[in-house]
Amino acid sequence: MPADNTFEEHMQQQLDALRIQPPASDWQQIHAALHPAKRRRIIWWWLPLAALLISGAIYLAKEPSGAAREGREPMVRAMGNEKRGNNEKAITEKVVGNEVTGNDNTGNDGKAKSEKAIGKNEEGASNEIMGNDRKAITKEAIGNNKERKGGNQNRNGLILKRQLPTGQAIKEKQPSGIDVEANTATAEGKKLNFKSAFITAAEKTTPQDVARISSIPADTASPKSNVVTEQADEEAEHRLTESIHSTTMKLLPESHAPWPWVNEKFFTPKPRNNTPRKWQTGWWAALGSTRLSQTASFFGTAKAAADFSSNNPGNVRYVSSRTEKNGQYFSAGWVLRKPMGKRWAFSTGLGAGLQSWQVSTSVFADSILPTGSLYNRALTATSDQQYRMLTLQVPMLLEWKLLGKQEGIWLQGGLNHQWLLQLREKQSVATLSQNFASTSNTNDVTSKAYGWQPQLRLGLVYQWQSKRFIHQMVPAVQLPLRSVFKTDNRGLLNIQLQYNMLWLRK
């Protein structure tokens, strides 16, 4: 080094402080190099998840409530339920048992009076009104009945106006919120205000009441008894119609509201037709155990298993021991099943699985005496490898019924194709020398091992049905038919318990 060190010192001092901001594109390049597969990985992760979500959404959308399946019936019930809660008995008593009609109904309780009044109606009430047809009741309720003659029906007011036999008009306040202004048209004033009674009762009574009413013989009915309102107030009807509509919309399943085209296309209630050969769809989830196993190599294989043992010509022999521990297995997906005849069914689908397992390897150095017997054994290296794998699965299975009808036991067999999408390998290696001074290293390696591995699947299906679903519980074993590793002829063996839930199409 020259005597003049100040030059170097100055240079070093100056240039050590040199800072140059690299362009932003540099980091983008570095990031792209460090995370090349990130986008692809996200896509692969989201594909099965998206499939699950879509099938779940369809399942939720497809599940029709009992009310929705039965058309307009819930509308009637809804109206009845909505208003029944207010003051049902009081209304019935008031209207049916009112003194205006001149019937000797006073003193009885409300419901009894109601029945009595109906029974004693000489003119009779129309069957329509009596609740034989619930739709008719609804029509009456919303004021569409064109047979009404005489009288005004004002459902928004609170005043019930009647004319007594003596000609005196009275007004009564209805606690139900429905008011009827009724003018009896008959001279003798004996006619009962049945229309008023029925309309109110129809809206206020329970389905049981309606049934009771409808049991009255039809010959007791007469159009003349239609003494209630005739010219309904248009505005009041309009409001009532809107009320019914809003109530109905609240009662309908929410999934039906935003997707009318889906409803029309897929979910319009159809006549029940229990044809057994329809495609059935649903989802599955399986939980179990996985491990490496020798493959049958039906579909070709990679190279033979690596031989971990070796014999040295000298007096030291290296022996390797390998331990494979079971890992976890989870898979879920969408299943599609087609019954074929009474005893057979074909099942397929699409799913994603996550499985992990562990392989431990130990290498020993054995000192061998000339006689061939072991003199000393020293552990030279240990290796723990933890694998984690994501698979895309397409099962293709046949089911054969052993026992039972709707509830029964099936034998299941076929191929489960799985595509290995990603392999994460966590490797922990410890190398021990003869004097036991050790070094260890842990690597977290993400290696891309993409491959196809068919598995032979054998299972026993226990199937039962609920109201809307076919349930299947399937203990199964999946044997590897092809290795997924090029250096090993081992594949993945799964033992699992799978649950299928299929929507029962009617």
Added chain:
Amino acid sequence: MHLTPTAQLVADCLRNRAAAQKQLYDTYAPQMMGVCYRYTRQADEASDVLQEGFIKVFTNLQQWKGDGDLGAWIRRIMVNTALNWLRDRRHMQWVQEEAIAEDFASDTVHTPVHKLEARQLADLIRQLPAGYQTIFNLHAIEGYSHVEIAQLLGISEGTSRSQYLRARRQLAGMINDSITPKKQSYASR
């Protein structure tokens, strides 16, 4: 176990967390760009070396021992990356030379290095011939001995020494030249 902020940052980088990698990059990139800048001639060349170096840093970060200076470790990787880059892309020919007398370099005693900015000095270094540039950087700035330089570049120690002294003399002349014209221009006004 409590980790120092640097060790925590490295641990996060080892978990392949992009945010941590970006933070580490932002911390050391300007300094390392200065290093790469001295070994190359064009700005895009320096960027290439920086990118390659940081990819090596992130992929070999587990080799960093927590007790050392992370900046120094990254700098060493950058220097090695730059040397490999030079080896691959430039055909550097080393002429075996005898050792030069030490007083050969005495002309740098009064070189006004301090009168130039770091960036200007780096620009002057980049104007040296490739061999001079590399050896000057390694010896004067990075502090490598001639023995180490000889091993790194596969040359003799004498060659390293003589190349360095020539580089030093040439650089001193360039520094003087870069200052003198300014004086003349001021004088001429």
